[in-house]
Amino acid sequence: MPTHLSIAVDLDYGVPEPADILLQIEAAATPEQRLDEQELLIWSDDPIATIAGEEGIGQRCWLRATNRIQAAYRAKVTIDRPAAALASLAATPVRGLPGTLVAYLLPSRYCPADRFEGFVRQKFGGLSGGAMASALAEWVHEHMTYRAGTSDSATTALHSFASRMGVCRDYAHLLVALARAAEIPARCVAAYAPGVDPPDFHAVAELWLEGRWHLVDATGMARADELAIVAVGRDATDIAFMTIFGTATLIGQTVAVQRTTPAERG
Template sequence: MTCDLAFDVQEPADIALQIAPAARGGRMHEERLDLAVDGAPLAPQVELAAPHGGRIHLLRAAPGLFTASYRAHLDRPHLAPRPGTATATATATATATGEEPLDLQRLTYLRPSRYCPSDHVVGLAVAEFAALPQGRRRVDAVVDWIHHRIGYVAGASTVHDTAEDTLLTGQGVCRDFAHLGVTLCRALGIPARFTAVYAPGLTPMDFHAVFEAWTDGAWHVHDPTRRVPRDGLVRIATGRDAADTAFAAVLGGIATLLSVEVTATVTGLLPADDHRAEAVLA
């Protein structure tokens, strides 16, 4: 997988990058992150550990053309669809990585957030889905509803659009589909979180967004766009919504994004995906 970013830095800028796969996203064979301003290599960056294995690279760029070039080769993680396996794995991983207790995670991902104002859509969620059994059946219904009701239209939304905007316009991109899934699940009392991924098979290639809902004792991954098989997704960052998982954030100074190029490929063929089957992202 690769990612190439270019920024026009007008004033010295502090930038946070989230473009590297999460620490448990697969066994890494090769990895390289090259940073430069006007072609001159940038001083080594700081890497911070983010929630759920995420990795944030912090740097300061002087005025000029700032470029970031990331390259990685890793073993593709496989989904864990078998009931009972996911809970033990999730618990062991949380303990090993020092993550928040699951109770705190579930509480965090039940609350409304910037792009997922779940408290505004409780009436709609209850009217559409409350008659269904609690748990996985409701989440499957939410995913089906989004897939059939919301049109995937490139460029239909902006970085300011929330799940409410997606409901009103009836269109969006993967980010909007995932936000709406998170929002409706939280409105139904189901913890849900937003996840940015590399997605082999996506056309046109770009970063991709899915969501995870807590059902049957595990965080199951769902993709309302159904544009790529979930087997092959590589976790980058996970949080309440896109505000927590942006691939680049300017924390100070002035820097304008000029271009983004992403690739994600696998050796061999990607399998077909039954999007209603249980799946747990590594």
């Protein structure tokens, strides 16, 4: 059965000095995700330019902010994405991967996969493919504690591995780094999901198995068939909802995602 989501986002930030901002909050249109309604309002005195997101998934907006940036996003999304049994999926030998996936095997700023190779061999030796992916996701879920305020913009998967605490992006970074260390292509995904506590932009992992990407939320807060994808990338660098080339201060921010029915949509 398809999942229907209603999404409402409001952003309000102070900008002490004029700054360029890259905004990425619109749900993406994909074969498994239909945008039934969508509206993005940005209050700006300067022109706004749109560009494609990483891998051509989703859309980013360039804008110039002076004193303040305010944006309101509303969308209704239908998701028809089958949830695969992760453990049953076969691995793809790295030598058989297309070139576009190689970057998702390599270390990145927040996911230093090479630093986890010894741990993965020692802890999960003998596993491969979906069995390995499932074991890694379960390990992250069981050994991490979700706790706001324990990480920041400098926190990498190594820091999260040591502290065993963090928020959704830290769970995603750690699972992605472990998967890459296990020779499974992995990327980070920004998404909207119902039931996220506290309500906010959500980050999950996506692993390449049996010729396609599979969403995995190691926090356990959302299922693959109810995630509305916004953006994909190597790590938080690529999927941040807002990248500010300057400084900004939070005035107000709300993210609300609700399951709906076709009848409720009118």
